[in-house]
Amino acid sequence: MLKVGVFGVGHLGKFHLNNWKLIPEVELVGFFDPNNDHAKEVEATYGLKRYMDEDALIAACDIIDVVTPTHLHFPVCETAIKMGKHVFVEKPMANTIEEGKAIMNMVKEANVKLQVGHVERFNPAYTALKNITINPLFIEVHRLAQFNPRGTEVSVIFDLMIHDIDIILSIVKSTVKNISASGVAVLTDTPDIANVRIEFHNGCVANLTSSRISMKKMRKIRLFQKDAYIGIDFLEKNTEIIKLKKPDEEDAFSFDIETHQGTKTISITNPVIEDGNAILAELKSFVHAIIHDEPTVVNEIDGFLAMEVAHQILEKISKSTSSINQGN
Numbered sequence: 001m002l003k004v005g006v007f008g009v010g011h012l013g014k015f016h017l018n019n020w021k022l023i024p025e026v027e028l029v030g031f032f033d034p035n036n037d038h039a040k041e042v043e044a045t046y047g048l049k050r051y052m053d054e055d056a057l058i059a060a061c062d063i064i065d066v067v068t069p070t071h072l073h074f075p076v077c078e079t080a081i082k083m084g085k086h087v088f089v090e091k092p093m094a095n096t097i098e099e100g101k102a103i104m105n106m107v108k109e110a111n112v113k114l115q116v117g118h119v120e121r122f123n124p125a126y127t128a129l130k131n132i133t134i135n136p137l138f139i140e141v142h143r144l145a146q147f148n149p150r151g152t153e154v155s156v157i158f159d160l161m162i163h164d165i166d167i168i169l170s171i172v173k174s175t176v177k178n179i180s181a182s183g184v185a186v187l188t189d190t191p192d193i194a195n196v197r198i199e200f201h202n203g204c205v206a207n208l209t210s211s212r213i214s215m216k217k218m219r220k221i222r223l224f225q226k227d228a229y230i231g232i233d234f235l236e237k238n239t240e241i242i243k244l245k246k247p248d249e250e251d252a253f254s255f256d257i258e259t260h261q262g263t264k265t266i267s268i269t270n271p272v273i274e275d276g277n278a279i280l281a282e283l284k285s286f287v288h289a290i291i292h293d294e295p296t297v298v299n300e301i302d303g304f305l306a307m308e309v310a311h312q313i314l315e316k317i318s319k320s321t322s323s324i325n326q327g328n
């Protein structure tokens with residue numbers, strides 16, 4: 001049995017508790033949270049021991065689950081890793097580039113496993129594509145949410161867009177060449193809405209829009225590649241592949257269109273989406289990596305690369321905002 005301790009039992013921490021309870025290979029040992037109301041609720045609902053001493057909880061566990069506000073990810077990760085514990089840390093992995101680099105070094109030195117909570121990697125609408133060749137040339141992303149004060153201690157880039165940054169970096173087999181970005185702080189003092197263009201060295205371009213001040217929710221990625229379009233709806237959990245039909249393809253729905261290059265047959269398929277709970281899947285996958293000594297699906301390097309791009313985006317936004325303010 002792997003012993004788990006949870007740091008932070010707020011909104012997401014409680015979802016984590018529910019899901020840890022569903023994994024037979026782990027035992028929940030206790031939690032640490034300075035908020036007495038949250039702590040009392042968890043003690044009453046889950047019968048879980050509240051630790052008042054952070055080090056004592058870490059010492060009693062094999063896995064530390066970090067679900068604190070973002071600026072506290074680093075200190076908890078640092079203590080846990082230095083005590084030789086495996087760490088699951090929510091996204092974004094840390095607040096600053098220096099913290100991210102330090103986490104990567106500490107994980108290597110302590111030879112522990114770390115996974116970052118980029119949960120969309122486990123969304124059934126995305127995992128349905130595991131047998132499909134993805135090599136996009138153009139990517140269009142929309143992640144829109146209604147305003148919620150929770151999470152607004154960081155910008156929309158770290159709050160929402162980082163999910164898509166991670167997915168895109170995992171899909172595009174290339175490195176970032178250039179980033180342009182603009183964003184506006186409408187309701188908070190950091191950008192609440194942003195549009196970003198990421199150009200990759202292989203020619204792929206990703207255009208991302210994230211907003212936390214929208215009336216409607218949307219979480220869609222559209223991928224365009226040679227001969228195919230792939231649409232992933234992370235919210236509605238469906239996936240669509242529209243492509244030029246191959247002569248030996250039978251099952252797909254298809255229709256003809258006339259082009260200057262002759263008649264083309266287009267097929268539309270919707271891969272089967274398994275019923276799935278992405279948080280349970282990510283935690284299970286972490287436990288599997290520890291037990292079988294395999295790499296984690298979203299490791300500290302992935303967590304760092306997503307943070308690094310997010311920081312570059314914020315720098316671009318702050319430069320474009322200051323040049324507008326100076327009337328340039």
Ligand code: NAD
Nearest residue numbers: 007008009010011012013032033035038067068070090091
């Ligand atoms: P929240 O404010 O609801 O909960 C945070 C909890 O951490 C609170 O109970 C707070 O009292 C507690 N806390 C504060 N200081 C602490 C400390 N030193 N040690 C332990 N606990 C402490 O926030 P949330 O929405 O649950 O978000 C928590 C983290 O999860 C954030 O990093 C956020 O980015 C991330 N998150 C990820 C997703 C996702 O889709 N993967 C979704 C929501 C939030």
